[in-house]
Amino acid sequence: MTSLPLYDRNAYQRSCNARVSGYDETSLIFDQTVFYPLGGGQAGDSGTILTQTETFRVRDTVWTEDNRLKHILEQPLSPDQQRNIIGTNVELTLDWNRRYRIMQLHTALHVLDKIAPFRCTGAKIEAEKAHLDFDTEGEKLDSAIVDKLNDILQEQHEVQTHSIAQEDLNNTPELAQTIKLAPPVKNGFVRFIQIGSNGDVVDLQPCGGTHVKNTGEIGKIIVLKNKSRGVKNRRLVVGLED
Numbered sequence: 001m002t003s004l005p006l007y008d009r010n011a012y013q014r015s016c017n018a019r020v021s022g023y024d025e026t027s028l029i030f031d032q033t034v035f036y037p038l039g040g041g042q043a044g045d046s047g048t049i050l051t052q053t054e055t056f057r058v059r060d061t062v063w064t065e066d067n068r069l070k071h072i073l074e075q076p077l078s079p080d081q082q083r084n085i086i087g088t089n090v091e092l093t094l095d096w097n098r099r100y101r102i103m104q105l106h107t108a109l110h111v112l113d114k115i116a117p118f119r120c121t122g123a124k125i126e127a128e129k130a131h132l133d134f135d136t137e138g139e140k141l142d143s144a145i146v147d148k149l150n151d152i153l154q155e156q157h158e159v160q161t162h163s164i165a166q167e168d169l170n171n172t173p174e175l176a177q178t179i180k181l182a183p184p185v186k187n188g189f190v191r192f193i194q195i196g197s198n199g200d201v202v203d204l205q206p207c208g209g210t211h212v213k214n215t216g217e218i219g220k221i222i223v224l225k226n227k228s229r230g231v232k233n234r235r236l237v238v239g240l241e242d
């Protein structure tokens with residue numbers, strides 16, 4: 001049985017009811033969850049699990065090999081706690097401030113990737129900082145690109161999610177071109193994130209992560225580091241201005 005990923009439909013849902021469907025000594029699996037698992041460069045969620053009698057802390061969330069969402073606990077379960085855990089009804093609650101910062105930075109990186117004059121080769125998004133790696137072929141990357149990024153974010157572009165059938169994708173070259181890596185495919189559909197609308201589309205690319213609804217929610221992005229990574233690559237590390 002797979003876990004229903006509620007964050008796919010609504011990234012703003014902070015809590016949900018769920019039922020325990022699997023466990024081991026250090027983790028729990030539920031029939032559904034609001035916790036996003038580590039993937040696509042985005043950090044896994046942390047938060048709290050509440051049963052009728054106990055509270056557990058989740059320090060990270062990851063995929064299992066059979067497509068279930070594993071909530072990794074800060075403290076291992078005792079044999080007593082494990083005994084009757086299957087089928088237990090719980091309430092799951094995200095560390096929302098952390099997740100929201102991740103959504104803000106993640107959405108900003110889409111735009112940064114779009115406006116950068118170099119090919120992006122990697123990404124990582126955490127709550128305190130996020131980075132993109134670029135193949136600059138030895139050239140410098142001007143930090144002023146983040147000023148341009150902030151100008152675009154302040155234009156308050158709407159962020160929309162589209163599901164496009166994989167077979168339609170093959171017949172739509174302009175969409176297929178946006179795909180740089182193997183896209184996240186679920187049940188034959190690819191999830192696209194579109195930033196901007198009405199003839200002013202800033203970016204369109206496949207992504208399975210969590211994003212804000214409007215770039216106006218992001219505030220100002222600041223450069224934390226702009227450093228070389230080997231001979232040809234540079235890493236631009238950014239954060240939110242507090």
Ligand SMILES: [Zn+2]
Nearest residue numbers: 106193207209
């Ligand atoms: Zn994304």
